[in-house]
Each structure stands twice: as structure tokens, then as C-alpha cells.
Amino acid sequence: MKRKLVSLAVAAALTLAPGALVAQQKGGLKLSDGVVKIGILTDMSGLYADLSGAGSITAAKMAIEDFRAQEKGNVFPIELVYGDHQNKGDVASNKAREWFERDKVDMIGDLVTTSTALAVMPIAKQANRITIVSGAASTLITGKNCTDTNVHYVYDTYALANGTGKAVVKQGGDSWFFLTADYAFGHSLEKDTSDVVKANGGKVLGAVRHPFPGTDFSSFLLKAQSSGAKVIGLANAGTDTTNSIKQAAEFGIMPKQSLAGLLMFLTDIHSLGLKTAQNMYLTEGFYWDFNAETRAWSKRYYDQHKRMPTMVQAGVYSSTMHYLKAVKAAGTDEAKAVMAKMKQTPVNDFFAKNARIRDDGRLVHDFYLLQVKKPEESKYPWDYYHVRQVIPAADAVGPAANSECPLMKK
Amino acid sequence: MFELLGITPQALYSQLLVGLINGSFYALLSLGLAVIFGMLNIINFTHGAQYMLGAFLAWIGLTQLGPWLGSPDFSLNYWAALIVVPLLVGALGIVIERTMLRHLYKLDHLYGLLLTFGIALIIEGLFRQWHGSSGKSYDIPEVLRGAINLGFMYLPKYRAWVIVASLTVCFATWFVIERTKLGSYLRAGTENPRLVQAFGINVPLMITLTYGFGVALAGFAGVLAAPIFTVSPQMGADLIIVVFAVVVIGGMGSILGSIVTGLALGLVEGLTKVFYPEASAVVVFVIMSIVLLVRPAGLFGREK
CATH class of the missing domain: 3.40.50.2300 (Response regulator)
Known part of the structure; x- marks a missing residue:
């Protein structure tokens, strides 16, 4: 209205x-x-x-x-x-x-x-x-x-999945449950990350789709909690992600399970604060302090x-x-x-x-695989990330051979 | 039975409890709307913005106030905010009522709706300009951190507190309006203001204070919500539509109706999230449509 x-x-x-x-x-x-x-x-x-x-x-x-x-x-x-x-x-x-x-x-x-x-x-x-x-x-x-x-x-969601998804699986997070924003973007991010998780030897235990935009994520988080997955993948963005992280802390999800914010922006970290966001991995195509x-x-x-x-x-x-x-x-x-x-x-x-x-x-x-700094590691305003890896262009985009775009098959 | 539905009883109970928590927010917010509509005949679209204002003022009190006053150690803690913030938000409501709303009482409902809607946009716009849209974090107060193990779920202490606090406030409001002398003046003042005024009661003052109180309820809900949700300018706009549906289902202006419907819809929404989460944003509106078809005055409303 x-x-x-x-x-x-x-x-x-x-x-x-x-x-x-x-x-x-x-x-x-x-x-x-x-x-x-x-x-x-x-x-x-x-x-x-x-x-x-x-x-x-x-x-x-x-x-x-x-x-x-x-x-x-x-x-x-x-x-x-x-x-x-x-x-x-x-x-x-x-x-x-x-x-x-x-x-x-x-x-x-x-x-x-x-x-x-x-x-x-x-x-x-x-x-x-x-x-x-x-x-x-x-x-x-x-x-x-x-x-x-x-x-x-x-x-795109392929680059995000390949950056964050791969990094988290390599650190031992091999069973996943997704909290997905219920529209094209969330579905796409969930699918691409699932593929990466499976390709790297991990398992996907399930997913729950939440209405977009949402406010209360506790029901969905409880489902994720009872799934027993090691990693809860947040296939959402903006305040949906920050709210999910905040409420996950409230329900005692961490440290038994860990969260992976699959799409996070500098502004989300700014809003959450380093205390809450520290140590999380994320993937971005640009970082101002690179x-x-x-x-x-x-x-x-x-x-x-x-x-x-x-x-x-x-x-x-x-x-x-x-x-x-x-x-x-x-x-x-x-x-x-x-x-x-x-x-x-x-x-x-x-x-x-x-x-x-x-x-x-x-x-x-x-692309850049980034990790959020601890509060004491941040030296000046907006100093939020460690750059853990530069993901070369060729790995960051989906292979041309798998493209479903008719223009690629010329 | 549970196995048939593919869900454990633990999961069901915990989802119902979470539903009840959301329901207590709905109840608290729709109660304010019902009080204002019942007593003033104003459809208060600013309610969502006033709820957001409550959360923001709590955040400002906790993190910004000290530096502003020049003593960085000073801050308005959560418990103080629970009292001070609703008073401030209520006072702002009174200013709005005195300077703008009261000129519209004799006109159609629509004018009040448009004015309050406009004010809501202005407040939200100002906060977006000031603080951006990605929001702020408000820490849960020390005493209420952690969770209680209920066997079937970990109930965060803060959520338990939300249920207790909002139900207490809801019950107290209902009691004052329906069961005390002051409440009877209020109700009489709405039915026939002239007659009540003839008995020596200052009806305009009473109406102003009622609006202030309804708005303060929104501010109170905002403070309660601040530690759970990201404090952002659009937090009220996201919620207000659902809350209006609650008021319509309960019956516009019905105090008890809004409390009971708020809680019940929280539960229904919780159940929907168990069985078909994709529909959880719509279920309230489906119920609203059915109720409007069967009982146009709402479940607890009286036909006029």
C-alpha cells in the first residue's frame, strides 16, 4: 500500500x-x-x-x-x-x-x-x-x-558460490543447510552454492525459503538448527542477512554450527559491526582498500x-x-x-x-575472497577485511562450455 | 500423527512458541492502532514509523547520547529506554495530534489516513537520510542474554521477556479501558463527546492523551524489538501492513479483539512456517479476506 x-x-x-x-x-x-x-x-x-x-x-x-x-x-x-x-x-x-x-x-x-x-x-x-x-x-x-x-x-551467484562456498568447505564445513530468500536471486545462489559444495565433497541437507523481504527469521533458523548441518548458508542479502545473523546469535546457533553469508556487502559489515561479523568469509568483486x-x-x-x-x-x-x-x-x-x-x-x-x-x-x-577482521585488527574507519585470496577471473565466472545462453553458442 | 506430517513434536512446539513471540508484537502494535481507532476514529498509518522511532531512539540513547552530551560514558540503558522512549514517542504523537490531526476529526477517515501516511513517509525518509537503510545493531541487555533449555528448544531469555512484557502491557491496557472509571469516560467520550463534556470532563484533552498513549505503545514495541531486529528505517513499514490486517481481522477498534487476534495470527503464521514457509507472508491476508467475506466487521467487531 x-x-x-x-x-x-x-x-x-x-x-x-x-x-x-x-x-x-x-x-x-x-x-x-x-x-x-x-x-x-x-x-x-x-x-x-x-x-x-x-x-x-x-x-x-x-x-x-x-x-x-x-x-x-x-x-x-x-x-x-x-x-x-x-x-x-x-x-x-x-x-x-x-x-x-x-x-x-x-x-x-x-x-x-x-x-x-x-x-x-x-x-x-x-x-x-x-x-x-x-x-x-x-x-x-x-x-x-x-x-x-x-x-x-x-x-554473480556463481562467483559468490565459488569464492565463499569453496573456502568454507575446505575449512571442514562439509554439510550445509540453506536459508534462502524466496525469489530468483536466492534460488540461484542456493543452487550455485549447492553445486560447489557437492563438487567439493560436501553434502546439502536441506533448505528453507523465507519470504522476501523478511523480518523474523527465528522459525527458519530453528529448522536450520535441527537439521544438524555444520554450516548454515545464508542465500539472502541486505537486512535479511544482517537480521539472520543477529537472530542466529540469539538462538545460540553458533559456535555449534557456523554461518556463511553468501552475499554480503561492505555496508552490511558496517551495519553489523565487527564484533558480530568477525571471522566470516565473504566474496566480493571489489574492495576499496585493495x-x-x-x-x-x-x-x-x-x-x-x-x-x-x-x-x-x-x-x-x-x-x-x-x-x-x-x-x-x-x-x-x-x-x-x-x-x-x-x-x-x-x-x-x-x-x-x-x-x-x-x-x-x-x-x-x-574476485576477492575476504575475511572480516576482528575489532582489534581494524586500524581506521572502514578497515574491515583481510584479502585472503584473489580469485582469478577465469575461475570466478562460469565456464563458457556450460553456458545456457544462446549467444555463447555462436 | 507427527511422523505422518514429517515433523517432530519438538519442532512443532518450538515453532508455535516462536509464533507466539511474533504474535505478542502483533498484539502490542495492533492494540495501539485499535485504541486510536476506537477512541479517535483515526486510522493511524504513522504507527509503523512510530515503532521504528522507538527502536531508533533506544539505539541513539544507548550509543549516541553520551557523546552528544559531551560525556562519552553516559548512555541511556535498555531499562531506562523502556520508560523514557515511549514517553518521548508519545509526546511527539501529542504534538502531531494537537497541531495537525485534530483538524481532521470531522472529515472522512481517509483524510486522517493520508495525513498519517504522509507523516510516516517523512519520518522514515529523514531517518534513511540520516542513518542509511542497512540499519544499526542494538545489543541485548546483559541480564537477558543466553537461553533457557526447555527440552524441545533453546528459548532465548530475551524472547521470553518479550512475551511477558507485551502480554502485561496488553492486559493492563485492556483492563484500564474496559474495567475502570477512566476507561468508561473514554468510551463514553467516543460515543457522545458533547454529553460527556456537559458532565465537566475535558474531552479534547482526553482524546489527545489517548492518541499519545496509543503512539507510546508503538514506541514501547519499538524498544522491545530493537535487540531482536536490525534497527532500520524500513522496519516499521515491513510490519505495519501485517498489523493492519490483524486489526481488520480482530475488528477495527476492538481492544480485546486486537490482542487475541494478534496472538492467534502469530501462531497461525508460525504453523505456516512449519508446513509451507513460502506462504507465511500471505497467510495473514488470506485469513483477512475470508474474515471480511464472512464477518465484515471483523471477528470481535460490532456492526454499526
Whole structure:
């Protein structure tokens, strides 16, 4: 009821390009409406708003400003709009249609929450516009549901399962029970992790699906407790994960059983506090404190947003920049031509090194197996992780041979 | 029988107990709504935000207040928060009632609903801006940490305390409204304010205090919830819809109805989580639809 009543659109223009003529020549470029329009469609008010949301908009703004600075102001007009999809597929698809058909948006970015990404991708394909998924996780995005106008930029459930799942099994956690958010993302994460657990000699004892978003997880945790599994895999995200961890502590689940947060973001650790989260393993596609380059960018981001970036927000910056460069190189904002350029050019920045976009749309880049620091090990604000292992790009993405995406079988 | 259903009696009992804990939250929150609707005819959509406010104020008291006041060692502990926070939240409710709500009493219910809904959005938006959406952790007070072994499950002491505290408050509220002289003034004031005023009772003041009390109940529930749930701006919005369904099932404005229905629905939800967890978010609304079809005034409501 509440969210139905909330007005859907919040749009802000960074720069204005008067007039909307078809196929104008701007700065030597063939632009469909005289302007390159980027839409950030994200969760502005729900449980994922901290890990994407306003922070993703900040990242996109930074990318546009930096692109302008790099080109010394001699650029085509760029406009940024943003909207709240409330983590609902139907809201997301309505907004996307409105943006493509009425507002002439050329690229939609962020798309946190798998159900919204899967809803918007086919609409973009039909309208011949680009989607760059940074927020959502399901392998369906580059699997059965892949499109030739989409890039899956940051992370997927395969990478998470391979990072955290494998690490936990190797440490002796060989029997698992899953607590799964009951929608496409949770199912996908549960399946991918189960596969990894089994492949590494572990057993899966069962799973329970909880409504999304949930508040009280005690019933589900009791089921997990009575399963006797050594590891309870949390195939959920955001406050669902933090609530599960908090309540597991209350019901005395640890240390007899251990928890594995299969998708956790920097903001979740920030919210839980190191005391509660210490020693947990997690996998991310980006960590702000990894090297000098990531630190330099993240500090600039921090100055604007007052929080360190999550992998999603860093991905929005990097992908928006990559997109703008591809528009310039292609000399047009027509989706097929831009996509061809994006796939041709490797991504080489603070976010990813020599990373390429595969035919199915997956950006193939390194991942990090991280462990949360103990409170006494944290030396400065946002110093939360030990980097335990850099997972090479080739291991972090699903093998091309197993792909269910028709585009891969060309 | 249990084997047939594929579940052990232990599991069933523990799930029912967990259901009862959730039910006591539903009861406490729907009680506040029922008091406000019963006495003021206002559908208080701000209730969820006021519950969230209770939890946040408790968190602020515990972790932020000392540094703000310049003495980092000072903090408002859990037990003090249980008293102080509801008073603060109630006081804010009174300000809202005095400055805004009272102008709407003569209009349709819908206006009150829209106003309170708007206020809820503003409060939630402010807290999201201020603290982000991923939430804060509130530690369980020292005395209530740990669990009691009941044989069939480990019952966290804090959860046991939640049941005791909320049932006590619910019963006390019911008793005051239904069985005391003060309660009879209140009920009479709703039926015929003019007549009651003619007896020398200050009806507007009584109404203001009633709203403040209903809101304070939400604040109290918020403090109770803070150690269990992540304290986040959307915590109330997630819960309020279910609580409204509870009020509708119990019968709008029925005090006893809201308490009994709150507990019962907690149990039903707990059972659903045993047999078909995927449906646990929907079951309350299915029951609501059936009740509305069979008894439009709710289980305990009176037809007007």
C-alpha cells in the first residue's frame, strides 16, 4: 500500500540539451536525440538502498564528470536520470518503458535485485537500448535469460558460490543447510552454492525459503538448527542477512554450527559491526582498500557520499565510464554499435584489470575472497577485511562450455 | 500423527512458541492502532514509523547520547529506554495530534489516513537520510542474554521477556479501558463527546492523551524489538501492513479483539512456517479476506 502510493519518478538532469531532434550531429557523433541519456534504476528506499541506491547515483555522476574532464569539455551532451524501482519487477518494467519510449533513455544502469534486472532486460532488447546490470546477482542474467544488449558487470551467484562456498568447505564445513530468500536471486545462489559444495565433497541437507523481504527469521533458523548441518548458508542479502545473523546469535546457533553469508556487502559489515561479523568469509568483486588505485578512487567517492563504496557502486562508476567511452569510439549511441565497442575494448581501471565482456554479457574480472577482521585488527574507519585470496577471473565466472545462453553458442 | 506430517513434536512446539513471540508484537502494535481507532476514529498509518522511532531512539540513547552530551560514558540503558522512549514517542504523537490531526476529526477517515501516511513517509525518509537503510545493531541487555533449555528448544531469555512484557502491557491496557472509571469516560467520550463534556470532563484533552498513549505503545514495541531486529528505517513499514490486517481481522477498534487476534495470527503464521514457509507472508491476508467475506466487521467487531 505504502509503496504503491509513493510517486515513482524522481528525475534530475545534470546537464540540459535543449531540443530532442532525431539523429542530430553533436561533436561529430550521431546521437539519436541529440543527447546521451543514462538512467540509474535502483532501490532508493528499501533494504538494498545502502549498497546501491543514492550511492550508485553519486557514482554515475562522478563517471560523467570524470569523462567530461578527460575529454576536456569537448563532449556530446550527457544527461542523468534516476528512479526508484522498490525492488519490484513490475515497477521496474513500467519505469523502463517510460524511460525508453517517452524520455529517450539510452542506457539503464545499476538494476539491483535480480527480479528487476530480469524484467528490464527484455524491454531494453526490444527497444534496442542497453542495460548494464551492476546490482543484481543471478546467473540467469547471462544464462537462459541473456540478451545481446545487456552487460552483467559486477558479480554473480556463481562467483559468490565459488569464492565463499569453496573456502568454507575446505575449512571442514562439509554439510550445509540453506536459508534462502524466496525469489530468483536466492534460488540461484542456493543452487550455485549447492553445486560447489557437492563438487567439493560436501553434502546439502536441506533448505528453507523465507519470504522476501523478511523480518523474523527465528522459525527458519530453528529448522536450520535441527537439521544438524555444520554450516548454515545464508542465500539472502541486505537486512535479511544482517537480521539472520543477529537472530542466529540469539538462538545460540553458533559456535555449534557456523554461518556463511553468501552475499554480503561492505555496508552490511558496517551495519553489523565487527564484533558480530568477525571471522566470516565473504566474496566480493571489489574492495576499496585493495591497492593504491582502489583507495584513491574510493577516497574521492567518500568525499562526495560520506561512505566507502560497495562493489555495486564502484561497478556503476566503472561501467558508466566504459559505456561513455564506447559511445565516443562508436561515434553513435545506437545500442548494437555501442555494445560491439564495449565488448571489443577491455576494461582497464581501478575496478578491473584487462577485463573483457564475454558474448553472453558477463564482464570477466578477478574476485576477492575476504575475511572480516576482528575489532582489534581494524586500524581506521572502514578497515574491515583481510584479502585472503584473489580469485582469478577465469575461475570466478562460469565456464563458457556450460553456458545456457544462446549467444555463447555462436 | 507427527511422523505422518514429517515433523517432530519438538519442532512443532518450538515453532508455535516462536509464533507466539511474533504474535505478542502483533498484539502490542495492533492494540495501539485499535485504541486510536476506537477512541479517535483515526486510522493511524504513522504507527509503523512510530515503532521504528522507538527502536531508533533506544539505539541513539544507548550509543549516541553520551557523546552528544559531551560525556562519552553516559548512555541511556535498555531499562531506562523502556520508560523514557515511549514517553518521548508519545509526546511527539501529542504534538502531531494537537497541531495537525485534530483538524481532521470531522472529515472522512481517509483524510486522517493520508495525513498519517504522509507523516510516516517523512519520518522514515529523514531517518534513511540520516542513518542509511542497512540499519544499526542494538545489543541485548546483559541480564537477558543466553537461553533457557526447555527440552524441545533453546528459548532465548530475551524472547521470553518479550512475551511477558507485551502480554502485561496488553492486559493492563485492556483492563484500564474496559474495567475502570477512566476507561468508561473514554468510551463514553467516543460515543457522545458533547454529553460527556456537559458532565465537566475535558474531552479534547482526553482524546489527545489517548492518541499519545496509543503512539507510546508503538514506541514501547519499538524498544522491545530493537535487540531482536536490525534497527532500520524500513522496519516499521515491513510490519505495519501485517498489523493492519490483524486489526481488520480482530475488528477495527476492538481492544480485546486486537490482542487475541494478534496472538492467534502469530501462531497461525508460525504453523505456516512449519508446513509451507513460502506462504507465511500471505497467510495473514488470506485469513483477512475470508474474515471480511464472512464477518465484515471483523471477528470481535460490532456492526454499526
